[in-house]
Amino acid sequence: MKDNYSNKHxxxxxxxxxxxxxxxxxxxxxxxxxxxxxxxxxIKTL
Amino acid sequence: MINALHPALIxxxxxxxxxxxxxxxxSAYMLLLPALSFMNLLQIPxxxxxxxxxxxxxxxxxxxDRLSMVFGYIFHIISFISILYALNVKDDGQxxxxxLYSGAALGxxxxxxxxxxxIFWEIMAVTATYxxxxxxxxxxxxxxxxxxxxxLFGGLCLLIGILLQLHNTGSLEFSxxxxxxxxxxxxxxxxxxxxxxxxFHSWLTDAYPEATITGTIFLSAxxxxxxxxxxxxxxxxxxxxxxxxxxxxxxxxxxxxIENDLRRVLxxxxxxxxxxxxxxxxxxxxxxxNGAVAHAFADILFKGLLFMxxxxxxxxxxxxxxTDLGGLYKSMPFTALFCIIGAxxxxxxPLFSAFATKSMVMDATAKDHLTGVWFILLFASAGVFHHxxxxxxxxxxxxxxxxxxxxEAPLNMLLAMGIAAFLCIFIGSFPGYLYSIxxxxxxxxxxxxxxxxxxxxxxxxxxxxxxxxxxxxxxxAEIRAINVDADWTYRKGAKAFMWMLTNPxxxxxxxxxxxxxxxxxSSLGWASKNPVAVIKIAADSLLLKFAVPxxxxxxxxxxxxxxxxxPGDIIRHWPIGSVxxxxxxxxxxxxxxxxxxxxxx
Numbered sequence: 004m005k006d007n008y009s010n011k012h013x014x015x016x017x018x019x020x021x022x023x024x025x026x027x028x029x030x031x032x033x034x035x036x037x038x039x040x041x042x043x044x045x046i047k048t049l
Numbered sequence: 050m051i052n053a054l055h056p057a058l059i060x061x062x063x064x065x066x067x068x069x070x071x072x073x074x075x076s077a078y079m080l081l082l083p084a085l086s087f088m089n090l091l092q093i094p095x096x097x098x099x100x101x102x103x104x105x106x107x108x109x110x111x112x113x114d115r116l117s118m119v120f121g122y123i124f125h126i127i128s129f130i131s132i133l134y135a136l137n138v139k140d141d142g143q144x145x146x147x148x149l150y151s152g153a154a155l156g157x158x159x160x161x162x163x164x165x166x167x168i169f170w171e172i173m174a175v176t177a178t179y180x181x182x183x184x185x186x187x188x189x190x191x192x193x194x195x196x197x198x199x200x201l202f203g204g205l206c207l208l209i210g211i212l213l214q215l216h217n218t219g220s221l222e223f224s225x226x227x228x229x230x231x232x233x234x235x236x237x238x239x240x241x242x243x244x245x246x247x248x249f250h251s252w253l254t255d256a257y258p259e260a261t262i263t264g265t266i267f268l269s270a271x272x273x274x275x276x277x278x279x280x281x282x283x284x285x286x287x288x289x290x291x292x293x294x295x296x297x298x299x300x301x302x303x304x305x306x307i308e309n310d311l312r313r314v315l316x317x318x319x320x321x322x323x324x325x326x327x328x329x330x331x332x333x334x335x336x337x338x339n340g341a342v343a344h345a346f347a348d349i350l351f352k353g354l355l356f357m358x359x360x361x362x363x364x365x366x367x368x369x370x371x372t373d374l375g376g377l378y379k380s381m382p383f384t385a386l387f388c389i390i391g392a393x394x395x396x397x398x399p400l401f402s403a404f405a406t407k408s409m410v411m412d413a414t415a416k417d418h419l420t421g422v423w424f425i426l427l428f429a430s431a432g433v434f435h436h437x438x439x440x441x442x443x444x445x446x447x448x449x450x451x452x453x454x455x456x457e458a459p460l461n462m463l464l465a466m467g468i469a470a471f472l473c474i475f476i477g478s479f480p481g482y483l484y485s486i487x488x489x490x491x492x493x494x495x496x497x498x499x500x501x502x503x504x505x506x507x508x509x510x511x512x513x514x515x516x517x518x519x520x521x522x523x524x525x526a527e528i529r530a531i532n533v534d535a536d537w538t539y540r541k542g543a544k545a546f547m548w549m550l551t552n553p554x555x556x557x558x559x560x561x562x563x564x565x566x567x568x569x570x571s572s573l574g575w576a577s578k579n580p581v582a583v584i585k586i587a588a589d590s591l592l593l594k595f596a597v598p599x600x601x602x603x604x605x606x607x608x609x610x611x612x613x614x615x616p617g618d619i620i621r622h623w624p625i626g627s628v629x630x631x632x633x634x635x636x637x638x639x640x641x642x643x644x645x646x647x648x649x650x
Contacts, residue, residue: 018528026522
């Protein structure tokens with residue numbers, strides 16, 4: 004089986020992920036709530 | 050006497066005939082090999098067969114029991130699927146190596162003694178190396194050599210361990226060994242290297258992505274799973290394995306998330322999944338062993354499916370990096386679908402295979418009250434969904450449009466992926482069939498409301514985390530680079546070692562060489578021309594250091610004169626009276642020694 008290298012297109016050196024405005028605060032808020040919730044569950048369980 | 054052949058024989062003997070056939074006859078013949086071998090296997094009853102004498106020992110070439118049979122079944126299934134996937138390969142060498150490799154893997158799982166196991170173990174190492182080299186790139190050549198060196202080292206540990214074990218116990222039987230001394234530790238390490246334990250794992254992430262497209266499918270199925278089998282047979286219930294397995298399950302996640310090469314992501318994922326199996330073996334309970342074996346069975350299928358999907362992408366586009374791919378779902382819809390089924394299976398979605406197998410290991414961990422390990426495995430479960438469940442299909446088939454337009458994968462590849470995908474769903478939906486062939490009776494029900502709900506929560510929250518990480522721009526960028534982990538030792542460490550050899554050590558060597566072979570011999574040669582004069586020059590030089598100022602000029606002139614006339618006339622420096630005195634002193638010393646030794650007697 005031979006690798007087919009016939010596809011010519013622009014090859015990226017880096018595939019970055021640009022932030023969509025407004026989502027970073029959402030991420031931090033959800034992460035904080037989720038972490039606190041999990042910590043509470045853990046404390047109650049252990 | 051049984052009317053059957055050794056389980057590995059049809060593969061090994063059959064492989065040698067492959068180059069003699071052409072076209073469709075060759076394809077049919079290759080597909081027939083696992084089918085015939087499977088039918089042959091079913092004819093062999095449980096027990097030990099083909100026990101032969103070797104030197105003063107008995108070798109058991111075949112031992113059939115429930116543990117070996119599970120691995121035998123899945124090895125036949127994946128061989129058939131992999132051969133079907135590889136039918137359009139024109140390189141006979143690859144076919145022969147792959148079928149020999151499959152046969153050797155069967156030889157390992159059916160070996161009843163350690164020596165037979167070792168022989169098949171080494172055949173696997175050599176044939177696997179060929180499957181890496183067969184890609185014929187510089188990277189594959191180097192990776193193959195590193196693979197071979199690591200596995201030869203592992204084989205050496207195994208061989209020394211086996212010989213010590215033979216010396217200690219007088220038996221070559223391969224049954225439970227347990228960690229109880231140097232011999233068992235060396236065998237343990239030999240198995241561990243093939244199992245890709247942390248620190249010993251980099252051969253896997255180094256070599257598998259560099260192997261041929263079809264070679265990687267075979268490689269992903271056999272080497273690590275044979276090691277899992279060997280550990281389950283020889284080291285079940287070894288506590289150390291619990292922590293080794295937990296580390297294996299957790300650490301690859303971090304590397305897989307930042308990795309650009311999708312086949313390397315799957316290689317890290319392979320280590321992650323083997324970690325679950327190793328934990329199950331370490332726990333050693335019936336549920337733990339059943340879970341490890343069931344998960345090995347399922348993993349061979351879904352990991353093979355994912356490697357096949359990525360292989361199909363690579364075959365059609367020539368690309369495998371996240372930075373190059375994306376948006377292929379329109380060009381390769383069936384491959385995308387099969388990839389998603391593999392991703393759902395490895396992520397343990399309900400109705401997909403790992404849901405019914407991975408949870409057995411998790412349950413065994415919980416029942417043994419291993420809370421810390423249970424949390425690590427939970428984290429690993431979320432992580433595997435992140436990097437294998439989402440990343441693989443997302444970056445290959447969706448994400449940004451790479452602009453690549455291609456055709457769907459060849460029919461044989463699609464058929465192979467289709468069979469694997471079907472089995473992934475079948476095992477997940479009807480796990481009872483798999484449970485019925487496991488080593489111990491199964492009293493486990495995966496489809497309970499709490500389990501399904503808990504798993505769905507884990508998966509959906511992981512998906513939410515991935516989505517938010519992407520949208521908030523926190524998800525790490527895929528970069529065209531080599532991420533170094535334990536391979537630092539030979540990528541950077543070996544480089545530093547070579548620098549040390551070629552710079553300071555070379556200078557030190559040159560200095561030693563100059564001093565020992567040039568300076569000292571030439572000085573001795575010079576001094577030997579007139580040792581008395583040399584002593585005199587040395588004495589005068591010493592005298593010069595301590596001389597009063599008014600005597601210094603005189604001593605300096607004397608030294609200069611002595612050097613000018615050196616070596617001069619040796620007799621002039623050696624008056625006859627001194628020679629007589631020296632002879633008398635030697636004579637007295639001789640008498641003294643003679644008297645003392647005589648006095649003792």
